[in-house]
Amino acid sequence: MIKALLLALSLGCLTSAMGQLKTTVKCPEFYVDVLNGTVNGQKPNYGRAEIKDKFPCSAVAMDESQDKCGGGVFLKEKDLYFYTKRHYIEIGPKFTGKYSIPVMGTKRGSLFKTLGNPKIKDELWDAYDAQYGTLILYYDVKGPAGKVKRILMSTESTDTIQLCE
Numbered sequence: 001m002i003k004a005l006l007l008a009l010s011l012g013c014l015t016s017a018m019g020q021l022k023t024t025v026k027c028p029e030f031y032v033d034v035l036n037g038t039v040n041g042q043k044p045n046y047g048r049a050e051i052k053d054k055f056p057c058s059a060v061a062m063d064e065s066q067d068k069c070g071g072g073v074f075l076k077e078k079d080l081y082f083y084t085k086r087h088y089i090e091i092g093p094k095f096t097g098k099y100s101i102p103v104m105g106t107k108r109g110s111l112f113k114t115l116g117n118p119k120i121k122d123e124l125w126d127a128y129d130a131q132y133g134t135l136i137l138y139y140d141v142k143g144p145a146g147k148v149k150r151i152l153m154s155t156e157s158t159d160t161i162q163l164c165e
Contacts, residue, residue, distance in 0.1 A: 026057060027055060027056075027057030027075075027078070028040060028054075028055070029097065029098070030078065030080065030095070030096075030097025030098070031097060031098050031099075031100070032091060032095075032097060032098070032099045032100065032151075033100045034099060034100050034101045034103055034135065034151070034153070035100060035101065035114075035130070035131070036100075036131070036132060037089075037130060037131075037132035037133060037135070037153040037154075037155065038132075038153075039080065039082075039089055039091075039097075040054060040055075041054075042054055042055075042082070042089075043132070043155060044082065044083075044084075044087045044088045044089045044132075044133070044153055044154050044155045045084075045087045045155040046082075046084070047084060048061045048062075048071065048072065048073055048082075048084050049061070051072075051073040051082050051084065052073050055073065055075060057075075060073070060074050060075075060076070061073050061074075062074065068164070069083055069085075069086065069164030070083060070084075070085030070086050070164070071083075071084060071085050072084045072085065072086075078094075078095060078096070078097075079091065079092035079093065079094035079095040080092070080095055080097075083164060086154075086156075086161075086162050086163070086164060087133075087154055087155045087156050087161075088152050088153060088154035088155075088156070088161065088163070089152065089153045089154075090150065090151070090152050091104070091150065091151040091152075091153075092149075092150055093149050093150065101114055103137065103148055103151055104148055104149075104151065105147050105148060105149075106147065106148050107146050107147055108126070108137075108139050108146040108147070108148075109146075111137075115128045115135070116128065119134075119158055120158055123141070124138060124139060124141060125137060125138045125139060126139075127158050129157075129158070130153070132153070132155055133153075133154045133155040133156050133157060133161075134152075134153075134154045134156060134157060134158050134161055135151070135152070135153055135154075136151070136152040136153075136154070137150075137151060138150035138151075138152070
């Protein structure tokens with residue numbers, strides 16, 4: 001009888017100890033394919049649920065009513081933002097993933113062989129036609145002049161894209 005009671009008590013302690021173990025969700029390494037307009041295979045026109053499932057680590061999904069820009073999936077500590085209603089991905093200067101083409105920090109005009117001429121030029125940015133839609137490169141005008149500081153990839157054309165300011 002005492003052996004059975006000790007066995008039950010031991011199993012109870014063991015089960016409660018196992019219930020306390022929690023795994024931390026690890027983010028996958030990030031890879032930006034600039035020519036295909038994807039981050040880890042996720043395109044700008046994918047839905048919030050699909051993107052959030054791909055990046056379970058600290059991704060915050062917001063619907064249209066929660067965000068002035070129409071909602072999306074935001075990985076702020078990675079400086080990576082998916083605007084799902086507006087169909088574009090924004091990559092900021094603190095992003096530490098890998099690129100198919102080294103774009104971030106590149107001098108303006110040095111990507112001509114890879115990207116060609118921009119369709120639209122501005123003092124602060126260039127917009128390129130891409131096979132998936134539009135690639136926009138924003139340049140730093142305060143720091144190292146003329147270097148890429150932000151990247152936008154969209155499945156929309158330059159005529160239909162709606163950026164959030």
